[in-house]
Amino acid sequence: MDKPIADFGDSTDRQSAHSALTQLRAFIAQKDVDADPRLPPERELCDSLGVSRGELRKALAVLEAEGHLWRHVGKGTFVGQRPLEDSADISTLASQTNPSEVMRTRLLLEPLLAREAAMNATSGDIEEMRLCLRRSRQAETWRQYENWDNHFHRAVAQAARNTLLLGLFDTLNTVRRAVVWGRLRPNLKAPSPDHHSFAEHEAIATAIENRDLDGASRGMRQHLESVARKLENRGDEL
Amino acid sequence: MDKPIADFGDSTDRQSAHSALTQLRAFIAQKDVDADPRLPPERELCDSLGVSRGELRKALAVLEAEGHLWRHVGKGTFVGQRPLEDSADISTLASQTNPSEVMRTRLLLEPLLAREAAMNATSGDIEEMRLCLRRSRQAETWRQYENWDNHFHRAVAQAARNTLLLGLFDTLNTVRRAVVWGRLRPNLKAPSPDHHSFAEHEAIATAIENRDLDGASRGMRQHLESVARKLENRGDEL
DNA sequence: CATTCGATCAATCAGGAATTGGTTAGACCA
DNA sequence: TGGTCTAACCAATTCCTGATTGATCGAATG
Incomplete structure (x- = not known):
């Protein structure tokens, strides 16, 4: 529940790049995505995980490329497949x-x-x-x-x-x-x-x-x- | 242009029912519906035409039944065909x-x-x-x-x-x-x-x-x- | 009994403030 | 020199509040 997710913040610099991705993966795994697939906003999340926004965004980009999440300006970041564009428009x-x-x-x-x-x-x-x-x-x-x-x-x-x-x-x-x-x-x-x-x-x-x-x-x-x-x-x- | 549209307001009571409808028809005919198919709100219109709201609404109901105009709560009253419901919804x-x-x-x-x-x-x-x-x-x-x-x-x-x-x-x-x-x-x-x-x-x-x-x-x-x-x-x- | 007037309701719209991912520029450090 | 962090800003979106507007009901009125 209160598993440490920000306690790795002081790991070695060499591993910090991995750290952000790993922590992000852990955070998503720990999260109940079915109840609410939405992730906290970047500014909060990078604070929670103890990483800089830039590094967090790199990790998010990786997971987005893998198809595990999708983002949209003004909406937020979501776990799961990107919903198909509202072609009914x-x-x-x-x-x-x-x-x-x-x-x-x-x-x-x-x-x-x-x-x-x-x-x-x-x-x-x-x-x-x-x-x-x-x-x-x-x-x-x-x-x-x-x-x-x-x-x-x-x-x-x-x-x-x-x-x-x-x-x-x-x-x-x-x-x-x-x-x-x-x-x-x-x-x-x-x-x-x-x-x-x-x-x-x-x-x-x-x-x-x-x-x-x-x-x-x-x-x-x-x-x-x-x-x-x-x-x-x-x-x-x- | 400034044709009298409210001047019939003092017609006989027996004809008042027709009066509202007639005046409404005249108002629509005089209006440039292509430029703006929207009618004034009921509260204004019944005031302009010098009829009560109930009577105006009766007249509007007739014209709506005839398919000459359509109404929607919150939007207003419009001359012309009711746009088919956004079936893309x-x-x-x-x-x-x-x-x-x-x-x-x-x-x-x-x-x-x-x-x-x-x-x-x-x-x-x-x-x-x-x-x-x-x-x-x-x-x-x-x-x-x-x-x-x-x-x-x-x-x-x-x-x-x-x-x-x-x-x-x-x-x-x-x-x-x-x-x-x-x-x-x-x-x-x-x-x-x-x-x-x-x-x-x-x-x-x-x-x-x-x-x-x-x-x-x-x-x-x-x-x-x-x-x-x-x-x-x-x-x-x- | 019918009509009118007022009040109220629910849907809609308009505007602005706040949120949020995306981007850039400069400071800082190694 | 190269990388990283921070702050600020941008644009898209959402949320909230207030005002409009057609629909509806009830009491007053005559």
Whole structure:
């Protein structure tokens, strides 16, 4: 309990370098890391162990390199593995990715969602999707159309009946909007009356309604590919 | 500009209920919502419009039900669509989902990641995966094995070379750990020397190395199915 | 009976003070 | 000359306090 941890402070200079590391290891071993993985601040610790801060920091650096602890300014020093960066942070994700990646990710994720939707959709889900289609046809501005288009895609995701997957979709969607926000949209005036997307949306909804797994997946993939092709020609929307 | 908005305050009592709503609508219409979608606090607003707070809140409730504005305690009242809840919030996701959903989501996402990895992995990625396999074989405790198992799966995700997809994987992974944390792990003592997972991991890595898209996807799916089957029998790990 | 007003609550935000790992410069010693 | 210690400062983070703000309840009011 009150084992001497600072009593080695007067060891020979030649061994002092080892001493700091050894004492630190002893201190960690003696500590109940499960209860509180946090180490005392450096200024306290170097005082407790009777070593200078520089030497303590050298020892800490060794243990950090070994992966036994991790440090962060303002937070402290902790025993254990460094927690993975909070990748859920939208702004971080948005800053690391690019429109091409977003499109590729949509092409991977959304057909999969459509397939799950075909398997699990309730009648309410299908009704919601139908509503989105009607509204998107009635849209008078491009903004409104976009809005209902987004609603449709989310309705499909919701129909997959998997809250976690829906959460991932929402994250993707948020990132997509964050990424695309910086870009200008040249032809905002066009309300886009016919639009090939209508038929594609219709096909997806019908496939989901008919429990046609492959059809729903394929329909979504073709729809997104068509969108991707369109924005390759003129780089506006995503 | 200084159009009268509070001048209707002395209208007949019979119309006062409408008055609050009408005045509120007028106020919002007159406001430049794009510049600042935030409405003044209720206490100010009901004073400006010359209506009681209760009546104002009724009107606000109507407009909120119509989807024209959204409110939140401590934040204020805002014109426009309610921003979708920060679904990146791990704790929220974790509280809404369950182990079964997590497993199903893994079964959907990770084979897809393995396929992408087979397409895009660099030699460094493959080296990293191999390292994880060696370390997981050398593991002396189950905890260590779990650790390197996680590392392997993340290495695969990283090999997909899509930062956004990697971010989604990390989110899924974090949620998984959060969900599984509440559960007890009965046989922590077993270090698990042979373990069928070794061969499965090996097959995945080899398929990725050989650019065998279907093989990588299939291998990952089979591996996860085997894990799922195992924890169906005894409900410990995820 | 409905409305209004006041008080209170809980969530949120804003600001500053304190904490903490990281860094640098100078003193000190061998 | 080279290494070490000390002090000070920096930047990121946390903690605390007070003020805002929507939500809610109760008494007064008419």
